[in-house]
Amino acid sequence: MIRVTGGYSQDATPITRRSFVMAGALGGLSLAHLHANSAPRKDTAVILFWMSGGPGHMETWDPKPNAVAQFRGPFGSIPTSVPGVRFGELLPEQAKLMKHLAVLRTVNHGSGDHTKANHWMLTGFEGPAFNAPDFMNQKRPSLGSAVSKLRGPNAPTVPAYAAVPHLRGGTDNFFHYAAYLGKRFNPFNTESDPNLKDFRVRNLTLPKDLPMERLEDRRSLLDTLDQHRRESESGDPFRAQAFDLLTSAATAKAFEISAEPDALRDQYGRHTYGQSALLARRLVEAGVTFVTVNCVPWDHHATAGRHSTTEGGKLFIPPFDKALSALVKDLMDRGLYEKTLVVAMGEFGRTPRMNAEGGRDHWGNTFSVLMGCGSMKMGQVIGRSTEKGEYVADRPITPQDVSATIFQHLGIDAKKVHFDDTLARPTALVETGVPVRELWS
Numbered sequence: 001m002i003r004v005t006g007g008y009s010q011d012a013t014p015i016t017r018r019s020f021v022m023a024g025a026l027g028g029l030s031l032a033h034l035h036a037n038s039a040p041r042k043d044t045a046v047i048l049f050w051m052s053g054g055p056g057h058m059e060t061w062d063p064k065p066n067a068v069a070q071f072r073g074p075f076g077s078i079p080t081s082v083p084g085v086r087f088g089e090l091l092p093e094q095a096k097l098m099k100h101l102a103v104l105r106t107v108n109h110g111s112g113d114h115t116k117a118n119h120w121m122l123t124g125f126e127g128p129a130f131n132a133p134d135f136m137n138q139k140r141p142s143l144g145s146a147v148s149k150l151r152g153p154n155a156p157t158v159p160a161y162a163a164v165p166h167l168r169g170g171t172d173n174f175f176h177y178a179a180y181l182g183k184r185f186n187p188f189n190t191e192s193d194p195n196l197k198d199f200r201v202r203n204l205t206l207p208k209d210l211p212m213e214r215l216e217d218r219r220s221l222l223d224t225l226d227q228h229r230r231e232s233e234s235g236d237p238f239r240a241q242a243f244d245l246l247t248s249a250a251t252a253k254a255f256e257i258s259a260e261p262d263a264l265r266d267q268y269g270r271h272t273y274g275q276s277a278l279l280a281r282r283l284v285e286a287g288v289t290f291v292t293v294n295c296v297p298w299d300h301h302a303t304a305g306r307h308s309t310t311e312g313g314k315l316f317i318p319p320f321d322k323a324l325s326a327l328v329k330d331l332m333d334r335g336l337y338e339k340t341l342v343v344a345m346g347e348f349g350r351t352p353r354m355n356a357e358g359g360r361d362h363w364g365n366t367f368s369v370l371m372g373c374g375s376m377k378m379g380q381v382i383g384r385s386t387e388k389g390e391y392v393a394d395r396p397i398t399p400q401d402v403s404a405t406i407f408q409h410l411g412i413d414a415k416k417v418h419f420d421d422t423l424a425r426p427t428a429l430v431e432t433g434v435p436v437r438e439l440w441s
Contacts, residue, residue, distance in 0.1 A: 003418045003426050004149065042339075042411040043154055045284040046147070048292045049277075049324060049344035052118065052170025053299030054367075056350035056360050057389060059088045059313050061103045061368040064352070064389050071352050071388045073360075074310045082379050090317035093325035094370075099379040100328060100337075102439060104369040106383025106392040109348070109399055112362030114172040114299075117347035122175045124403035124430055130172065138179045141419065143406055144290040145178035145185040146429055149419075150412055155287025157248035159188035162283050163292045164276045166191050170296035172347075180421045187292065194257045194275040201255045254286035255279065264330070273323040281330055284340055289410070295320060298346055302359025309350070309359050320344075328372050337374035341409045344370040345402070352389040366392045369402055373409065376439040400433025408435040 056073070058064055063077035063086055077086040080098035087095045094101065109126070111117045115135050119127020123140040141149075148161040167176050167189055178185035191202050257265075257279050268274035273295055280291040300312035307315065324344060331337040349367025350360030366385045372378065383395035407414040407430065414433070418426035 001418055001426075002416045003420070042151075044339045044341070044410050045154060045288065046143075046290045046341045046343065046406055046410065047277075047280045047284060047327065048143070048290070049295050049320070049342070050122075050173075050176075050292050051295050051298045051320075051344060051346035052173040053297045054114075054117075054171075054346040054348045054350060054362060055298045055317075056300065056309060056313070057105070057363075057366070057368040057385075058350070058352060058360075059309065059317065060091060061087055061370055062105045062385055062389055063088045064387070067352075067388050070354055073354060074358075075313060082381075085381055088313075088317070090313055091321045093321050097325055097328055097372075100332070100374070101370060101372045102376065102378050103381045104371065104383055104397050104402070104436060105381055105385055106366050106395050107345075107369045107397045107399065107402060108366050108392055109364050111364040112348065114347060114362070115174070117362075117364055118172050119175045120399045121345060121347050121402070123179075124400045124433060127175065135172075136174050138175045138177055140427070141179045141181045141185070142176050143403060144176065144187055144292055145181055146417075146419075147290045147407075147410060147412070148178075148185045148187075149181055150417065151289050151410055153287050154289050155250065158251050158254060158283075158287045160288065161185070161187045161290045161292075162190065162288050163187040163294060164190040164279050164283075165193045165272060165294065167292070167294055169294070171299045173294070173296065176292060180427075181419060190255070190279070193272050194279045195270060195272045199257065199275075204252055204255060250286055254282050254288070257282065267322075267330075268326040269319050269322040271319045271323075273319040274326065277323040277327040278330075281327055281334075281336070285334070285336065293323075300350065300359050301361055302355065302357035306359065308357065309354065312359075324370075332374065337372075339375065340373065341376070341406065342370075342372040343402075343406065349389075365390065369397075371405070371439070373439075376409070377441065380438065382436060382438045397436060398433055400430050401436055402433070404430050404433040405435045405439065 058073050059075055064072055065077040076089045078089050078092060078095050080087055080095040082098045085098055109117060109120050113130050115130040116127045122142050125140045127139060128135045128137060144161040151160065153160040163176065167173065176187060192199055257275060260278060265278060268278045276293045280293050283291050298316065300307045300309050302308035328342060331340050348362055348364040351363045355361055383397055384393045386393045404414050414430035417429040421427045
């Protein structure tokens with residue numbers, strides 16, 4: 001067993017430029033992605049399309065064209081580049097790329113609770129119930145935060161874990177953070193839409209009252225303090241790297257999406273999904289290890305102000321289709337698809353039976369997760385749901401299996417890793433999950 005110790009914080013605030021500078025001013029510069037670790041380094045990365053709210057599996061990767069209309073829904077299905085595999089009709093670009101993708105059709109946890117399920121899929125562990133007093137309390141580290149601590153970035157002076165365009169919105173979209181690993185392992189949050197003409201990463205701007213000259217003065221002061229600390233064997237050897245990130249030309253350059261050719265930006269789509277996916281590619285190319293693209297909202301009940309399945313499908317599936325497909329093709333063109341795992345998932349699927357208002361409700365008994373990676377066995381569907389898309393017919397896959405698969409790609413043997421919780425008790429990174437074997441067999 002590998003036991004990894006670390007600081008604890010209940011603070012779920014993402015790392016920002018201002019908070020980074022203020023921490024430095026107090027002599028506490030030590031970022032998650034700069035933390036030393038003994039884990040083997042591999043030049044691999046993950047881009048997670050997080051579809052908060054729960055995309056309908058019948059409208060995306062597990063259509064049921066032969067079911068009655070009440071289950072089939074408002075959309076048809078189309079063939080893919082893999083014979084016998086069909087996608088929802090609103091995914092034509094992903095259908096063409098199916099030979100480079102894999103679909104896990106039988107992920108399940110049995111919960112229709114947004115809060116529980118968000119936590120389950122983002123951390124591998126069941127979360128608190130929606131109506132619980134501690135419903136916003138993250139119990140376990142997110143996948144990205146764990147990666148940040150264990151792997152760090154693939155290049156110096158860039159974050160290990162980043163999020164675009166932000167981590168707001170969606171339903172119970174709370175659990176992207178580090179929990180008891182400490183806020184140093186929270187994501188670097190872009191907090192700006194890269195599709196905007198005036199796109200600017202707020203977290204890469206120094207506070208007006210702290211010009212570079214003053215920052216350098218504080219560096220000198222901290223150098224002196226560190227000299228005394230080293231003499232007492234308690235210095236911070238990573239502080240210099242933290243300052244490098246603060247002034248990093250590499251980080252700033254990675255976010256310069258305007259440097260991309262207009263034709264390529266058009267291929268991704270001139271919308272938030274498309275430009276966020278393009279920015280994710282730039283970040284991975286620059287050395288960021290884990291990027292979350294926050295795609296919201298997918299909670300299509302057709303009640304309580306929510307979109308119907310028809311409205312939501314037409315609004316959100318086509319831009320998502322274009323964004324993910326352009327990303328996969330771009331990664332392949334640049335020779336990055338072998339090392340980059342692309343994952344698209346929400347917290348659950350939608351009810352196979354349409355409700356009376358023309359929407360679908362929450363469904364955790366079987367749903368789909370899309371994966372794509374050039375170094376894995378693609379062009380396959382893993383698992384089969386029942387005739388109406390209600391339950392697992394064969395090959396059940398758990399949230400922890402999904403987590404273990406992601407960690408395996410990154411060279412992390414998740415079952416051997418334990419973190420200390422708030423009471424210094426070792427907690428497993430993965431308890432029962434195993435990597436999806438078909439992706440490597």
